Amino acid sequence: MVAQEDMKPSYDEWMYWTQVIVARLTTVTHVYGNPPHADVFMSEREKQEKLAQTVDLMRRLHNLTDENELSMPADNADEAHAHELRLIEGLQLLYREVLDRLPLLSQDMQKLLKSPWYDDCAGKLANILFRGALDKEREGIGSGMPENGRLPTVIEGLLEREASGDGRVLRVKKPPQAPPFMRREEIARLWGKRNSAFLRSAGRVD
Helix, strand or coil: CCCHHHCECCHHHHHHHHHHHHHHHHHHHHHHHCCCCCCCCCCHHHHHHHHHHHHHHHHHHHHHHHHHHHCCCCCCHHHHHHHHHHHHHHHHHHHHHHHHHHHHHHHHHHHHHCCCCCCCCCCHHHHHHHHCHHHCHHHCCCCCCHHHCCHHHHHHHHHHHHHHCCCECCCCCCCCCCCCCCCHHHHHHHHHHHCHHHHHHCCCCC
16 A cells, blocks of 8 residues: 555645645745834835735736636546646646745744744744744744745645655545535645644654
């Protein structure tokens, strides 16, 4: 039997981690737009340019997932599967862009928040950004580089599994009382609950 980590990620995994990425980018845009320390110099022009770039990346992630959610076939399994594959293909391009940008974003956030990325972060906002919400370290951006673990490692792993995986992890089965179409947020929540032990233990940087 092929282990999950050797298979292509499921649609639910892509949805789960897309929401995590959007959540971290949302914090980044907040810090660019409202830097907490007035004595940290970064020109207004530079902040606005980087804010606009990050917002644009978030917008494209939202647009891709929202458009696919609204047009997802509800009564044809084969069409729905093909639709999911097209969405995953589009997300791969955006994930690569996120992976390319994360090192610089992390550097900027460390500067603007006056916080290290690895431990003893300066306040709750920095802790969530760098180390993940509720101590889920795999959901924090860390240094922005895959070799240092956390979200960059997850993104790199998803892309590598998609490229070389043997088969695809099955989707979470919808509960019997669920409506015919379940929102991606609920699917992602179920996937996270089902894989909570895996999320807590894999890829941590202690």
